Amino acid sequence: MTDQSHQVDFQAAAHLYKWPSLNNSRREDRAPYMVVNGTLDQCIRDFMGKPEKTRHLYEIRTKSQPPLVPDVLSPEHVIELSRLREFL
Incomplete structure (x- = not known):
């Protein structure tokens, strides 16, 4: 029997954001911008x-x-979900 409360919907809507950076560090004084608008799996x-x-x-x-x-x-979190997705 599977536990429905612990399943992940990889087809759920999701957005990948990138933080502006300087010297490979996040610019906390700037807002992140969307680079992908798709599913959780795609992101x-x-x-x-x-x-x-x-x-x-x-x-x-x-x-x-x-x-x-x-x-x-x-x-x-993304890395762990990627591992989970590959496992499933």
């Missing part, structure tokens, strides 16, 4: 295609899916 794939050394400049925003998916996914 995860696009994020994972970015160079590892720049991933800290990105975040994914989507509808919260407790307990596994918050509304703003940090790079660490």
